[in-house]
Amino acid sequence: xxCAFGLPELANHNPFIRDLDEMGYQVDFVGAHLVIYGLPYLxxxxxxxxxxWASPVDLNQAVIAPPSNHQAWWRGTRPHDASHRxxxxxxxxxxxVITADFTADFSFSFKLTEDGQMRAYRSFEEKVxxxxxxxxxxxxxxxxxxxxxxxxTIKAAEQSSPLRYPDTMSARYQMxxxxxxxxxxxxxxxxxxxxxxxxxxxxxRTHLERIALFDDDKxxxxxxxxxxxxxxxxxxxxxxxxxxxxxxxxHAGIEAVPERVTMDNIERLREFDFVFVSVDDGPxxxxxxxxxSTEGIPYVDCGMxxxxxxxxLSGFIRITGTDxxxxxxxxxxxxxxxxxxKINEYRKQGQIAELNALNAVMAVIRFKQHFKMxxxxxxxxxxxxxxxxxxxxxxxxxx
Numbered sequence: 001x002x003c004a005f006g007l008p009e010l011a012n013h014n015p016f017i018r019d020l021d022e023m024g025y026q027v028d029f030v031g032a033h034l035v036i037y038g039l040p041y042l043x044x045x046x047x048x049x050x051x052x053w054a055s056p057v058d059l060n061q062a063v064i065a066p067p068s069n070h071q072a073w074w075r076g077t078r079p080h081d082a083s084h085r086x087x088x089x090x091x092x093x094x095x096x097v098i099t100a101d102f103t104a105d106f107s108f109s110f111k112l113t114e115d116g117q118m119r120a121y122r123s124f125e126e127k128v129x130x131x132x133x134x135x136x137x138x139x140x141x142x143x144x145x146x147x148x149x150x151x152x153t154i155k156a157a158e159q160s161s162p163l164r165y166p167d168t169m170s171a172r173y174q175m176x177x178x179x180x181x182x183x184x185x186x187x188x189x190x191x192x193x194x195x196x197x198x199x200x201x202x203x204x205r206t207h208l209e210r211i212a213l214f215d216d217d218k219x220x221x222x223x224x225x226x227x228x229x230x231x232x233x234x235x236x237x238x239x240x241x242x243x244x245x246x247x248x249x250x251h252a253g254i255e256a257v258p259e260r261v262t263m264d265n266i267e268r269l270r271e272f273d274f275v276f277v278s279v280d281d282g283p284x285x286x287x288x289x290x291x292x293s294t295e296g297i298p299y300v301d302c303g304m305x306x307x308x309x310x311x312x313l314s315g316f317i318r319i320t321g322t323d324x325x326x327x328x329x330x331x332x333x334x335x336x337x338x339x340x341x342k343i344n345e346y347r348k349q350g351q352i353a354e355l356n357a358l359n360a361v362m363a364v365i366r367f368k369q370h371f372k373m374x375x376x377x378x379x380x381x382x383x384x385x386x387x388x389x390x391x392x393x394x395x396x397x398x399x
Contacts (some may be wrong), residue, residue, distance in 0.1 A: 200213065215258070
């Protein structure tokens, strides 16, 4: 039957259509047919190809009824299995004009059997999933990297952002204006240990134009325990290169800079709109934060301390920043230490990834406050979280 609405309304009344769209399939509803573009399949020679599947839709107003037949349509060559045998999908060569831009090459009539008897599809969702599995399974087995979610790439490109995945949640909840505040901005992370790597994990999911990673250290076994997730074959390589390679899957603007920031190269930080400082060396911290605050480049400095108590480990997590006042009022104190602490439990490589992650959370919240993405009601230049008391202390300065 003809209808006057398109995919959004169809998805609104049929959750499985919305699921297909949100999983990244390129789905459309045109000419009274549901169309799924870019499905991977094997041709007669076992080569990977991509084709488009279409099925007529039986509608009860906007709700898709169980299909009245097994028939579907296909644009592409005939799909085959890994042994170069044609898949048993029924049908045959049959041109069908669905729209002016879509002419199918084949019809399919893939019938289900149960207890030796043919049966109808119980739902349109079952029909879609049955065809998808049958057509794509041989290709995905032969080519594990084959892409069946072409909609992800298309929608990501449409948002004009380095993000490789479309920011659908911001759009759905009318928050594009908030997420877009980081467009065109460039951030640097100096120090890619436990905290710095979690900072990357969080900000790689934003529309930042560029994220530069500064660190000259290698990945050791203890590093693997402190960074998010798991990066295969990372040990012995440079931290920034392993992390840049991993997070390039999220964000196209990540740059690995395998250098320790010193007075010789600190000018490289001038091009950034914000700098995260997550180094564990006091003199280096002083050099970087002093220079950034003098040059008017906003920053947040991260740190933590960890010691044994009577019942385990006890410590604190802090952030300090983001301007010259923050530097001058805190430098040389526990809020912005410029000397290296005595060997403590943190330096003994305790497995405290949750504290690194929390330190990064605090830093990224402060970063987003700076760009007005999150509200801020205090002008405090520092915040310290006590792990034993589960309390955050700050200057207590209110606007």
